[in-house]
Amino acid sequence: MQRRNFLKNFGLAGAVFTVPAAVVNAATPRKKQNVDVTNLTLKGRVHSNGKGIAGVAVTDGLNVTTTDKNGNYELLSSNTAEFVYISIPSGYAFPHEKGIAKFFYPINQKDGVFKSDFSLEKLTVDDRKHNFVVWADPQIISEKDATLLKTQSAPDLAELVKSYPKGTLFHGIGCGDLVWDHFELFDDYKQAIEISTVPFFNVIGNHDMDIDARSDEASSRTFKQQFGPTYYSFNRGEIHYVVMDDVFFVGTAKKYIGYLTENQLRWLEQDLAFIKPGSTVVVNVHIPTNTGAARRNGKEEEMGGTVSNRKQLYKMLAPFKAHIMSGHTHVSEKWQEGSIIEHVHGTVCGAWWTGPICSDGTPNGYGVYEVDGSELKWYYKSTGKERGHQLRVYPKGKLNTNPDEIIANVWNWDPQWKVEWYEDGMLKGKMEQRTTLDPWAVELYAGEDMPKKHKFVEPTITDHLFFAKPSAGAKEIKVVATDRFGNIFSDVIRMA
Template structure:
């Protein structure tokens, strides 16, 4: 009997303790977010995927949706643009696909309008731009007069196609007021420009939302005011385009490159509405699979990301490193770490690997893609840099070629005085000479693996290098040695 009484008392004490503990925990706030998605003719659009960054739903046959959101986690409600529709565009930015959740209201009504396409999209162009990263108006002027002017010329050549742009983070360099000036600079581009958040796009005063204790003040808030949510998707033709944050910001310029478990869960849910085998263009700031290991770490939890993507044909576009590096991660995952628009932070005209300032132009045909780097201020066929013997400090007797968009599918051919010499060009790892020169001759330690060399014979008067990419496009440079 005493044992029974003792156990009963112990049970009651545990219950009281549990109740007291629960009372100390923050109470989750729930807000009902609902609305209707229609086209410009006020007709309901069914089957539209709607999310608050955590939860997902689809519109019913009357275009209606409803979500129960926690405003501590969810700051926006937004939809994944269906392939048969597109968003409105103002000053080159997509508008109307997201709305801020008002945490002060228990119920939020957020209606959305879509523009119905007249016909399905089969071909389009996707332009990836990394790291404009201006810290003042002078650097932003360079972005405007160099990158944007060059983009306008490229867009003229693509006038018959729909064009989407994606800035892969570090839009500015910790200077939040520059967002307005940046938006003015791109406002007359003839495309729809989306944005990824980079480590320099956070308000330095605050931590990222995933780390913040005060959920009303968080690092991404200013970015959100200008560009909306950080994790979102859209469908164009047969392609699914995703943008995600892979920077966990700790404030005062400190951060970790990583995906949180909540983000990976969001990605799983987003892709649950996408047919396996679909081509996916995933846009991030930090890389996931770089081998160079300089200029920024690979994002943590990348292996989990790859597992989620294993049933899709994925191309990952990243920046962050100011290096150019292509990586075939798996047979179905290819990562493009492209050269920065600002190169080495507007110090000159090249990145730390010697790749010129520029951007990547991706041609989409159905569910197939091809790509070509566009060096700012250079013709489209400028795809490699040649150093004559004596011009590359560490290789004085060699002709050196820097092929920034190189991957194992490229072929390099070398000719002396019109005669091909197969197999003589060898890859090597070193610092790029143009970058060393830009750094006033100082060694930097930043090696790149897309360098190749060949030692011309003493009698050679003229040499020709032909670089052929994985799509069969050949680029040629001829160099006179004597």
């Protein structure tokens, strides 16, 4: 304020004395810094075999319009816009390049008008039934990691697709941290997607950002070059899918918070305005909007562990049946409140490719979702394991703190599951749920020198462990877990 008044007074006195040359030079920009906000008209057509498709949402990332009855669109934008893209409508195949979804065009900002047509292929099957998978945190940092992704994870997904009836629709969500700051490995990630046989939509993670950027807006430069916009939507059957960027880079290498920018929220308001209330909306982010980590560890919430302004997102999702898909934490967790359920996924890389399990004992793997109309069913697919591998039972003595008890880890558990145990064929009732460490994770990851590959990895406290105390003479223990859909899974151990 003092400086502004000084300059004002200085100007009034200009007739009395001469402004020094140094001041004049300092006030003259050495290089043009103006941002070009000139109006830009985006126009084109969305069609299938030459026939226009009406009602398709088209956006520049700020405003949203829809195509007319002939499939034509026109949107007033500006030269600050980077992409024009569509929300792929239901009933059409997902355009992709070797598995990487292509629903956008980078904008050529020269002539005041940018014309782009989108050609879609109509599906020959009813897409109200379809499946999708969530790959959280492939997080490859080396060629060795990339080889594991391409020779284990990707073939596992390809085999899963083959296990379903021919023609079953699948798509994937790469839920962030596709690589681990090594952008040259994006090519390896793309090769893995091609091997998987599934078209993927991708989410930016904190390890997919340019950490030398001076601001959040600039930190997604490389990701956008590789995969396009960082927030967008698409449709399949009766489900509306949304991808958001909830990793806010604070301008210092590897520092970020969980946060949704106002531009994204404004865009989302417009995007959801075209969706009928009561519909199912699947929102995909990297950082979980919420977790129980603070509660489990008795600490305050970490700014980079959840989304600070998540309640604003929840308000927007309130009219819908919403599923939020996230990763980032390398553990499995679910929470539900009202019409919203969040699925925090165990990771493709497990505990950063150091062993066969995540830090909470969840196997390396991914979420699988089967859609029928507006309803979702799901299970967790452990890499290299059968679909029915949904729990692990530990014998007595695996945890020093509980030497007389057996322990079951049911990693895809939520409060609607039932976990029971049998002793020598006799039902003993429900197991007791406790919050503690997984025994195998302790064995693999606890201690200053473990694991050798990444010593920062530690076992983490989880809610999905269940305990029971067998009789002294028990010979066989069977644990039966029933999920919310009535599917029954079991594991048996023989007592020593």
